Amino acid sequence: MSEYEKLSICKDAQLTLRKAREDGVETVWDRFKKQEPQCGYCELGVSCRICVMGPCRIDPFGEGPQYGVCGADADIIVARNLARMIAAGAASHSDHGRDLVEVLHKIGEGAAPGYTIRDADKLKRVAAEYGIDTAGLGNEGIAKLLAEAMMEDYGMKKEQITLINRAPKQRIELWKKLKVIPRGIDRETSETMHRTHMGVDNEYVSILLHAVRNSLSDGYGGSMIGTELSDIIFGTPKPGFSEVNLGVLKEDYVNILVHGHSPVVSEMIGVAVDDKEMIELSKSRGAKGINLAGLCCTGNEIMMRKKIPMAGNHLMTELTMVTGVVESMIVDYQCIMPSLGQVAQCYHTKMYTTSDKAKFPFMEHVEFTPVNAREQAFRIVKESVENFSRRNKDKVYVPTAPVRNMTGFSVEAIVGALGGSLTPLIDAIKAGKIKGAVGVVGCNNPKIKQDSGHVELIKRLIANDILVLTTGCVNVAAGKAGLQVPEAKEMAGPGLKEVCGLLNIPPSLHLGSCVDNSRIIVIACALANAIGVDIDKLPLAGAAPEWYSEKAATIAFYAMASGIFTVLGVMPPIMGSKKVAELATSGLNDVFGACFAVEPDPVKAAQLITNHIMEKRKGLGLDV
Amino acid sequence: MDAVIIGLSAAGLSCLDALLKFSPQVKVTAISEEKYSPYCRCMLTHYLGRIVREEQMIIKDISACPPNVNLLFGEKVETIDLLKKSLTLSSGKKISYDKLLIATGANAVKPDYYDEKKRTFTLRYMDDARKVEQHIKDSAVVLGGGFVGIKAAYGLLERNVKVEMIVSSPYPLSLVLDEKTARFVEKDMRDAGIVIRTQDDIAEINMKKESVAVSLKSGIEVYSDVVVVGKGVKPRVDVARKSGIKIDLGIMVNEFLETSAEGVYAAGDCCETMDVARKVPWINAIWPVAVEQGYFAALNILGANTPYAGSIGMNSLKTHSFHLISGGVLKEEEGVVLYEKHFPHLKQFRKLAVRDNVPVGMAFYNCPEDAGLYINLIKKGMPLNADPVKIVNGELSIADMLRPF
Amino acid sequence: MKVVVVKPERCVGCLQCRFACSVAHSISGSPYAAPYEAVLSKPRIHIGLTKDKDAFPNKCRHCDPAPCEMACLPKAIFREPSSGMVLINPDRCINCGMCAMACPFGVVRYHVYSSNKTAAHKCDQCIARQKEGRVPACVEVCKVGALLFDDYNKVMDRATDEISSLVYLGIRSKEQEKGPYQSLTAYKHRLEELRRKQA
Ligand SMILES: Cc1cc2nc3c(=O)[nH]c(=O)nc-3n(C[C@H](O)[C@H](O)[C@H](O)COP(=O)(O)OP(=O)(O)OC[C@H]3O[C@@H](n4cnc5c(N)ncnc54)[C@H](O)[C@@H]3O)c2cc1C
């Protein structure tokens, strides 16, 4: 096995990694190696730097201190750290959602040139959920009212956030009983920061219950708003085909990459690259045209809606530039490695930051607002095209040919594919053709051979007739492995294969970006409501085999709190507290009907999940 | 060169090992009066307490010795002929040497009432321990509050034997410790269940039926299965004395551990070297000193001319409830300043005796982490570069002491 | 032979070495599982604090001659011939505490081993890892270069080795005229010479 085969299962990654080495580019894997072995206290979550009486550490081996300076023990420190992780994750998704609320508001005010309402039906549906009387109002009018109602979700005017009502009654009752219904999206994050300040909440269960509330404020709040508004503004995705891997970059085209999470910038870049004048300009520079491709969740957003291809997921972002054919990369926020600007220095790639929240070394800042977005997009695309002539022919290397990937499975699209309701899906589950469904979500993490966790898990699940729903970086992994085309049904078990064949869909469905995990929640809620049971009774599970980010921790928490058993492939920093670890891996079951498991081996994880789904089927009186 | 070693215990064995380490081919003969493979006599108390089995006391695998090593067990050296450079053994055999190490150790002091028929024994050799072992059931009287007595008492406790200890001085360990430190030990011993009768002594011992009746000078009578006497040791210097080697209390040696006879060295409990703390020749009859002297004797036998810097009395007493490390001299004396600090909540006590900025004695109770450094400073007569008050307060770490180098 | 060299002036007090040491000597060898073992694996490297609040990594110097080895009654402490490391055999140890008394560096502790026996406990220079061609865990984890793993000959007269021998052999300062040894180097030379002569 070559050195590079140990790092990633992807051919394109292995080949470009070798070139990166030759070109003297340091990658995330090199840096990871230098960090190893990593801090044991932090791995266990028993280091605390919340206050400056500290920093403190608890000695898990009993010889050194057992209390921080303030008196916090391992349980308190682990719980506080975990809660802060979840707050950061919730803040990230929710702030992303807020940007869409702002765009919607500006559309309502007629102050967002270039943005419109693409899905007016959905606008009305969601407005109805918010109790907005839409009679006699145009799209703009509704947009303004809905945006304002959502702003209230962010604030403290309401007793509970609106979309929490999508959950089944039983779940809502349970949350009420536990006092974990989120009241305001920003409020819960603020309160987490307050509670975890030295000398506030010092009871680990209480801290963690609030962390649950904070995560729900994301799952049913910030993230859900992000998804719904993106659909309303940019169109609700419909199934269709696109392509993945580094091969989507085209040697004779101007290649522009969009990276980050928000569709607000990338959608507009998409408009600019389709512009005739721009295409003419590129031809005048010797290119055949302009090729736009995505990375990470920005890529997922535009792939879902516009079938724009994706060059890669998290760990591929640095390697894209190693191909030497990327004229520019435009980033918004989240998961953008600060090293990217440095890598670009080795090539001709121009780097642009677009959000005043997210600036990076070695990148040019071109600030996007709903008002100036169109103009800025054209400026960047023009500069990118002009950059084509600076390309160094000797450094060009596109390692592989792209792979087809089916995408666009919004909830609406799935229901559409099923003929207008979830009933056929429920019937298939009842009949045992589909044993259950699993959301395989999350990131890449150099601690795990890139994409190996995702791909192996999905293969095993679909072989067991379990339908897989992917979001985020998992989409690219599954796509590259050929698991997200209708022909992949051959890899599925007989029941799932039959259903996929009938509907002409892949056994692993791409649902979108990481805020779009809210789509999985919406499906879970709808299934539960349709059957008339709580979510924890359904044959569902979640998995984050290669997660790395705080956002993933938050997602895992709201999935668990919704009643979905979740398997993590990377150990969260909680093992330093025996009590928190016990709670997470079993105690939560008694409270939420779901808990976590940690299993880095995808084969074993698949087994765990399959067993869980069979248990749940038994519980519902279904055949296993 | 033929090297010969008399006595194969701490000092003799250490010398043998060092000779072989630095000169694997050297021809060595070692003669031991005892019939056993070299064993550690300090563990006799552990043996009595059944903490270790007999075979666990063996400290040398004699089968692994190279052919150039000749070991004679159960043979006593009767005389040394310094002129002919030869030895006569009890079997009549003669052995000549180029270099000789006398490591004959010491014998236990036997008081007048010592009588094995009255089940009164000392504890020095394996044979002694076996005799005690034969008679002991569930009670014992231990005579003497020195280290050996205390170790014996704790050992016997381990096998659930009721122990009464008779101490002639007002408190145990009076020869090495000051009263305050000793009282800590005394309290721990009483808490552990050892009955201690201080300022008392044995008047008479008689057998009454199956028991030994010990009449004390105070009039009390105590019954037990055996009496173990720990009243100190006497160096074994008879053979050396007969041959004409200079003897004081023990065999006298120069800084190269050579006796008055050329090519004849001495080490261990039989030999008197400079006591660094007392600044007079002294016998510090303890295991580590014997090992060290054996090592340095070997270097000098091999011609490396390595002077021995002297020793101090020191010991470690570790039980389930405390760990005491003491060394040097702790008595009040002219020119000596004593520093001490007790931390009751930590059950820690540190005491340090300093003369002219040089530490000469210490007792560290339940702080083994920093004890070794001061033991070594005392042993080498090295000046302190820190305030002794801070040292006993535990404010200075080993880092502060080692740094200036 | 390679040894761990301590550079106290570079230590930032992160305690990583202590953690890594515990994990390296645990049964599972995993940072996540080690704190859950029935007998917790205790660290063999200690971070002391100077009076100026500087951290001072302190561990066994594997002295030669080793005072602890000389003081150990049952010869539980021995020098492993192939590596030259001073090791403790916990099965032989009688927990007498003599080694703490003898060690000038205060690095010996008494802990329960996974066999449930309490015995003396100190650095073994990760002899098990070394056999697998890996450096000691504390060295691997130290990100600031306070712990290095270097050739014995190269560090013979480096600071830590000097301190150890100086204290044990009673050399008060390198330049000292009087006293048993002119200098540490002279003593080491003498031993070297002896070895050569006899070989
Ligand atoms: C019960 C007990 C507990 C102890 N506990 C400790 C302790 O905890 N810590 C500590 O530091 N010390 C302790 N000691 C003291 C320690 O054992 C001695 O200091 C040490 O054994 C001295 O070693 P040595 O080699 O000088 O002499 P010895 O050990 O006395 O050995 C001398 C050997 O020479 C043999 N011999 C003598 N004369 C002749 C001859 N003419 N021919 C042939 N052979 C001969 C003897 O039979 C003996 O085998 C303890 C001693 C005893 C008895």
Ligand code: SF4
């Ligand atoms: S540093 Fe201490 S434990 Fe290590 S060899 Fe030296 S004396 Fe022994």
Ligand code: SF4
């Ligand atoms: S405590 Fe153990 S290792 Fe230390 S000297 Fe005693 S027997 Fe030897």
